[in-house]
Amino acid sequence: MNAVLTSPARLKMADTSLTEDEIQAAVAVLRSGALRQGKQCDAFEAEFAALAGARHAVSSANGSAALHLAYMTFLQPGDEVLVPAFTFIATGSMVAAAGGRPVFCDVHPETFLLDLNDAEKKLTARTRALSPVHLFGNPCDLDxxxxxxxxxxxxxxxxxxxxxxxRWRGRELGGCGDFVAYSFYPTKNLFVGEGGMTCTPSEEAARRLRGLRSHGETGKYLHAMLGLNYRMTDVEAAIGRRQLLRLEAMLAARRRHAEILRRGLEPLPGLHLQQVLPGGEPGWHQFCFWVDEREFGCSRDQLAQALAAAGIDTGVHYPRGLHQQPIFRELYGDQSLPVTEKLAANILAVPVHHGLPAGGAERIVAAIAAAGKKK
Ligand SMILES: Cc1ncc(COP(=O)(O)O)c(C=O)c1O
Known part of the structure; x- marks a missing residue:
């Protein structure tokens, strides 16, 4: 009994709990009966655009939809889009869903972000777009x-x-480029259940995004474009609006935890932390490093096991590159991207989220250091 009472709480990879305020905001929408996309979505779009430094923000059903809609506005069949191979499936699959072809580029070994030198080699006459990922909340070099x-x-x-x-050099990320797509999936820095947002500086593009997310409807049962039903509901938007009020506090907690992890883990031989470019202010969605087994003394998987035994959850984001996904191999054939493959085989994420209890980050550092010493 005592052991149960005194054993430290399990450290999970995310804290997806809503505040009472957020729950009440959702309940108010449910009580109103106005469930579909409406005033809450309009307000969430305006408030999110202000936060992200964007001129227009168009809400949608999820982050994949936010990307898909962006591509649907301009991609022609067979157009190529340069994407990093080390990322979540949707970065590539939404290009394919819009009729294009994702062209997989390797990433930089220190930042884990799209390597523009490799992208340059993959340009062809069909290349229409560049689609970098601010992976794990670590900003790419916008300039x-x-x-x-x-x-x-x-x-x-x-x-x-x-x-x-x-942020990049003090600038919000949502105002850079033609489209900037966000997700509000529960593990994300801002989470509403399912939801997405596409930011754009172009009024014309925003108009098209709004049309495409709602079956291309331009009047009652009048359809000028082939679209989809990708609408967000007012329930999610109401949660998002309330949660925006605590985003800065949640980010501050992530940054505090990341700093403790960085200071504790950087000196350990054999751990290679994701590096932040000068000018980058990460949102610390994930805290990731790759494990050099020989130098560190145990492999990524052995370290994950040791941490699990110490009550600390970990994650592998991502266990394979996009070019190693069965569907993309089938569609585009075999390809070798050495940095992506090395990261996929050795990367580990540890908890960094806003809900870590006091002392949690220090506990993670101590458990990792102990696992490394055992050899
Ligand atoms: C890098 C990246 N792109 C796209 C998405 C897609 O977002 P959603 O899950 O909301 O569709 C995610 C979500 O996990 C992601 O991590």
């Missing part, structure tokens, strides 16, 4: 990506699904 896109006359579509609240 370099913008210059690359301008030099090669490409659209710039950002996958910012994991990067709410991150």
């Amino acid at each position: 370099a990506a913008q210059a690359f896109a301008a030099r090669h006359r490409l659209r710039l579509v950002w996958d910012a699904a994991q990067a709410h609240g991150a």
